[in-house]
Amino acid sequence: MNAWNSVRRGMYRPDPRDKPRDALRKWLHGIAWRLASHYVHSAYVRRAVIHPSPLGLLHEPVGPSLEAQIAAREVLDAMTELPPWQLEALLSVDDPESLVAYAKRRRMSPSTAASRLRIAREALALRLKRWRR
Secondary structure, three states: OHHHHHHHHOOOOOOOOOOHHHHHHHHHHHHHHHHHHHHHHOOOOOOOOOOOOHHHHOOOOOOOOHHHHHHHHHHHHHHHOOOHHHHHHHHHHHOOOOHHHHHHHOOOOHHHHHHHHHHHHHHHHHHHHHHOO
16 A cells, blocks of 8 residues: 555656566565565564464353354344345345445435334344244
């Protein structure tokens, strides 16, 4: 990123006698060399000790507890009862794109997408309440 910003600021001025590819390669090599030497000579250097089985060093079991697994199974079972549009609205929350982008991709207004998400959450909460009785 620093190299790209330098190019945009006009700091990349290659020698016109060099081939463009060789000039860029030399310039990027210089940047990498300076960054690496700064890291090596800095006061803080990471010390990593590689262990063949790092999970064996833990004193407690790793992973979700039994109660959390049961609760997750209940949520998944309740989600299977939802209509497809509600399930899709709930799964859109886990999508890396925003709710607005989700709505535009499906040719609906963002307020409609937000309303569908609210309705789906309420329906899931209602089903979970019935499951836990």
